[in-house]
Amino acid sequence: MGLGESEPKRIPRLPRRALDPMRRSDFHYDLPPDLIAQRPLAERAGARMLMLEEPAFAPRDRMFADLPRLLRPNDLLVFNNTRVMRARLYGRKETGGQVEILVERLLEPDEALAHVRASKSPKPGSRIDLAAGIGLRVMLREGALYRLRALGATFAEIMSTQGHIPLPPYIQRPDEFADEARYQTLYARREGAVAAPTAGLHFDAAMLQRLDDLGVGRAEVTLHVGAGTFQPVRVDDLDRHEMHAEWLDVDAEACARIETARRRGGRIVAVGTTSVRSLETAAADGQLKPYRGDSRLFIRPGYRFRVVDAMVTNFHLPESTLLMLVAAFVGYQPMMNAYRHAVAERYRFFSYGDAMFLARQGRD
Template sequence: MKKSDFHFDLPPELIAQQPLAERSASRLLVLDAERKSMTDRQFRELPDLLKAGDLLVYNDTRVLPARLFGRKQTGGAVEILIERVTGSHEATAQLGVSKKPKEGAAIELADGTIARVLGRDGEFFRLRFESADPLEKLLLKLGRMPLPPYIERTPDAADNERYQTVFAREPGAVAAPTAGLHFDVAMLDQLAARGIESGHITLHVGAGTFQPMRTEKIEEHTMHREWLNVGAELVDKIHHTRARGGRVIAVGTTVVRALESASRNGVLEPFAGETQIFIFPGYRFTSIDGLLTNFHLPESTLLMLVSALAGREFILDAYRHAVAQRYRFFSYGDAMLVWPLRAGVGSGE
């Protein structure tokens, strides 16, 4: 398949630049891939679309204020976007700079801390932060919330809270698992009161999630690496849910990637480590029965994942419907609830 097979036209004004005043006030497009049906709903109606005994699985990663600013020894400005924290004082990062620094070069941050370039890791730079404070503490002091590149404004104080899910607890992401941004405490309480259960994985979303695919043949694409943890307690909960006839609904593509990475040989088992899983049409899912997700970028790997679940043509039809109905797109936008093809395989149509 080709990258261009996943193109759709999106008017720029539909890219949400600000979150809504209330998390759960977004719209919800409900898709049934088997029936090829689309229904326009409100996110607040989600409890009515689920049933007691269903299991919602969330990503509990917490976004770090991962954007830093500094200067080279020559005085040139440098923007640092942390990709992954790899140690107490080390990370891989993207560098926004006029001329790429060499190994050993120093970048001075606003408080005088030196970020030393250790070398390259593919498209990223390996950095060591020469600070008494561990890197996470340094980021909390100096960092700025790393809003996605399609949000064309400077982050403000409100983003520090709104670009986190209400259940975020494990620091390490540099992008939010955006499907979770629609949930507020009242919604979580309402779901629990209806007998709808919850569980958590951790997948630290990296900045690589925004990197465009550079190969036209999608099979030639190599995914970026992300760290995840699927614990034994959740695995048991998923098995029990399935055994009693409940459905497992992933809240976001990061949850899908985590659960499918932990499903070796079709059997879900506890797993902690890295994944580079790439899911596109033809993939057979084994761990989920539904997906709650935001709308994704044209020609992106995340759009390919959703197409694998429900069929490419049907998903593209749904996106065209969303554009016509003026849904809000991307991180601060509206959501979709996708019930997949029952065979578990999205066609490459």
Template sequence: MPAPSCLPSLHVDDFDFALPAELIAQHPLAERSDSRLLDGCGDAPVDRRFTELPALLDARDLLVFNDTQVIKARLYGRKASGGAVELLVERVIASAGEARHEVWAHLRASKSPKAGAVLRLAESFDAEVLGRAGPDDALFRLRFPDDPFVLLARHGHVPLPPYITHDADASDERRYQTVFAKHPGAVAAPTAALHFDAALLGALDARGIARASVTLHVGAGTFQPVRVASLADHRMHSEWFEVPAATVAAIEAARARGGRVVAIGTTTLRALESAALGGGLRAGARETDLFVTPGFEFRVVDALLTNFHLPKSTLLMLVSAFAGFERIRSLYAHAISQRYRFFSYGDAMLLARAVTSSAAS
């Protein structure tokens, strides 16, 4: 990444870097925890294996995971005219006591269908276009004939990120999903948690390290680069999240025993910090469009486990805010020189929160 412009007037180009294409991981490793771990918590980077993570933690620490489940959100079909369409379901819309069967989706076609049009999807069922939805009407509202989760599970495809060039197969159905995925609704995986398997979780338990969870349904916007020059002009996509009361209690208990709150992934961090925007950490479910950039005041998370992120992405800006711009720039340069694997199926990095003047006072 280039040297930063004067804070806080950061520009998107401050978060650009050159990445050799061969470092973009196209497939997962044979075992989840076979990945490498760049320890960025000390003065100098340390190259480790992911299986060393438990030894880097204290028994007083609390690990918080995102237990969202990736849905098979990609569907292929045709318009009544015969033209091909591709859908990426961004969100399943639910209403208490009402079976609406409505989804919001990104739609690709040679010509966008109008409200009232019927799409034949997966050569199996029809969906009615209801109109546009979302910020700037970028999404389409569609009505499915039955429970969207059921139809997607039966006919959909795993929505692999755009930088993965192969079509999703049976292996991706298993590996582009965490071992503890519980609540369906995400169209992208919380990738830092993909490294955890039963053996690694067992090693954490053996050390007495507590775990808690949040749910944030990751949207497709997580892969979108910032397309405006100034970060102040960027509009963040909105995502639904929930922080359970039990997790709030677990965080309070960790604080009381002198432990750290370790967020497993940027989605977990966004959920926790969004829930604390009013001051104290509040349980509950709501929407967040929190855009974390350098200068953000972190209230909850002390350490972050994360994968390596795309140039000019909001996630790269988030980790730069958390650990410090210069540190992230140095760690990414080290990762590239040492041939770490990048992005969703890539390696991981452990970061400590940078000490700011406000935190030190």
């Protein structure tokens, strides 16, 4: 649908009664497919940026290059330093059928949990051949995942030689050489993700230097993004949604930097929803402290944020938990109005798309 052909459907409004539960369908919006970015821009920092902040939360069109003007000395940016694995593998079953594997989590050097796509589900004990002398043994099924054992090499070696960058399902093309660098943040260093923390893709060396010169601090956390981040919410009753688990690490150094920024009057600005979930998980009992382990934190309207004051983020899929998170951050109606504005103004959506800058509703 072109911009002038017809009006997008009306965004649903917040239920009238405060006690009415929100439904998955409340987070639907219509997105023309041609607005889904299929490739990155020539320059990392060249994206547009939609800004929402108090008091009105009316959308304002900016450029990502304007970010230093929105920050001030003593603010602290919190980055997710996860690194995307070459987690997509292609092989064949012993019967000759084609198999696509997406490694979700490494358990041991030779064991991993993975999604496996094939015409027929592989049986425990069967083998998947990847290359001469290299393959995978199917150990058992654990829910939607399979436990696999590497044969002839470690998983790290297999992914290094046979793996592909796991571009998201809405990017309708095979991975290319350029994706090796562009689907990775400049500061990525702890390998373990199957998807990039995409808000961080906008930061280039020049932008980081500008922020350093301004006196904006930096801290790092780790959340290894799993394939579940792309899974739609399948139940309309949000109380019944089972959140996927992702491993994260918020260390003592990050906590100390946040405390220092707070004492100096700075804001905590999360780069991406993964940084938000990391910090809010670590403060789940009311006080921020180091945390390492899995999180199933589901942030939706009504959630009380404990750490994050502002965030940089990209645009998110309709009816997704990430759209629900950002709606909780600035309010349901302002966020859905902002998405309608972004569609009308033809922003670029999702992983290789444009950015948003959000200042939290009702922050202290």
